[in-house]
Amino acid sequence: MAVTLAEVAEQAGVSPATVSRVLNGGYPVAGGTRTRVERAIEELGYVANGPARALAAATSDLVGVLVHDVADSFFGILAGSLQNALCPEGGHLGSRRLAVVCNTEGEPAAEMAYLTLLEGQRAGGVVLTGGAVEEPAHTAALTARVARMAAAGVPVVLCGRPPLSVPAALPVATVMFDDHGGAFRLAEHLLSLGHRRIAYIAGPPGLSTTRERLAGHRAALHRQNPVLAGACEELTVHASFDRHAGYDATRELLRRGAPFTAVVAANDTVATGVAAALREEGIRIPEDVSVAGFDDLPFCVDTAPALTTVRVPLREAGALAAQLVTGRRLPPPGGITTLPTELMVRGSTAPPPPGSRS
Template identity: 85%
Template sequence: MAVTLAEVAAHAGVSSATVSRVLNGGHPVAGSTRTRVEQAIEELGYIANGPARALAAATSDLVGVLVHDVADSFFGILAGSFQKALAPTGQGDGRRLAVVCNTEGVPSAELDYLALLEGQRAGGVVLTGGAVEEPHHSAALTARISRMALAGTRVVLCGRPPLSVPAALPVATVMFDDHGGAFRLAEHLLTLGHRRIAYVAGPPGLSTTRERLAGHTAALRRHDPALPDACAPLTVHAGFERSAGYDATRELLRRGAPFTAVAAANDTVAAGVAAALGEAGKRIPEDVSVAGFDDLPFSVDTAPALTTVRVPLREAGVLAAQLVTGRRAAPPGRITTLPTELMVRASTAPPPREGSRP
């Protein structure tokens, strides 16, 4: 016998009206309550009334773009490129409305915006930036995305790992080779002769942080199996802001363990690293080499110009627009991995000789 909406409500400990609101997405529901309802739906195998779901499946020309921080150049470039590419001519498309949703990297905000977009029957959704790797959030996100895709919403995950959704659903993934980029950057520093390499990583529990740190560590291990352990005390987790890089570098200097190079989680963090080193009287790259990640526009204008890893943000925005509008079919497996590129500039050089200025 089919599971009823009332049984889902009883299982979740909420009213039938609350279950209905979660299913339809038209009204806000507290994050914890929504999670209980979605877990009950999954555990009981509830299937909504077919004709009612078919009616709700009618989608609009609204496309939602979820970003962590619209003021961050990484997300600004990605969202801008996406919006420009929504029309085949690249001149904008009056038939589609792109709405940028700023989540500030908060998992509950991500789910809340998706609920609002589902309530508006959005024709497409693009989720950008690293994914929060927390089991309960991942389960809730997968359930929400699956339901939206089942109703006809095209979904593109951009810059994050794929979700475990049925292959038949219109959910595509555009990934960056963060692991490979971080590997090549660390390999560059090792080739220059650096062995005491500090690493200012991004926030823990984020897919981007994990991938970039793993690539960095893999290069150290390949060069010398003992290097990862030797450099572990020089690894600091911080945010993706300039102030985070500044504070992390001050902490590294306070610890007193010597280092000749700093690899930063991104270019913005690298700017903070450079500022803290300058205040400490250290020259770049004569005393300490500094490298970033992303190749944001300002990186060529720093003094010295910043060695970094280019992430193809504009290309990703164009591809996401093509996928979410159906102008381009997803490849087999529905995953596209875009390559990253090492950009060697003046901020990295061989380490100072022993006995020279520290």
């Protein structure tokens, strides 16, 4: 039989109202009293009635976290950091939140379906992570849904994607990465080494992350030499964000026969596929071809050679998103926070072979 709130109160020697204050948070309760109540809850195995609390408070303690692929380290790190930050160390029971990770596979229909479910569950907050699919119809539908949820008092955080055009008064915050600047600095690094034939394996078309990173890469090439930028267009291919895509795209570049001395991959996982395809052809890294990635996932320092990449502050972004969605931090004026990226130069990039500069 389920333990009741009254039984917890009796065990702790307090009133049921005091137990409710501890569970709900936001009410002053003496430290010793709070400790007794939390100990009684633990000893008795009391589980709060979530639906009842949700009806009373209009929202629940559930925070929905939408990711493209939970098996992808990018999203795993981001979601893990966010979940940890939802339950800050030393926080009382009433401050805890239940993170529910929803795997959309980057599909607009799945994104909307999960938002519908979260709205029906009276979610206490929603965090949408990863690049946005830039289709006008989907963007309009997503904007309308987010605005409706925010108007009902549900905080929404967009993390790693552009802001939506919602009224400024609504609780919608945006955490962006400087993908454009990171890609620009990475291309500048390769140009400074002497590379002029730089292949680029971009992410899927129609995705905000792909657009920003490719734009930064092209801007650096264009600033160096507009003719150079045009020449590198034929060395640009689009592929998905996985290892097999990097492998297949590199095989396609080699098949085309246009020479290149460096390959920039859409992300670090794609870069591992690039490296595998090059080695299969006996092409050395970086002696023959330099390889670079994006994100700075943990395995980058363990590849041979270690991978030059752009660090995206995933853990910092997850913690910030948690603070914003729970109201522990207010967004800046305008609601947009842009987190810097950092170029990480390692052993996978070097000057091109003698005689290859042109």
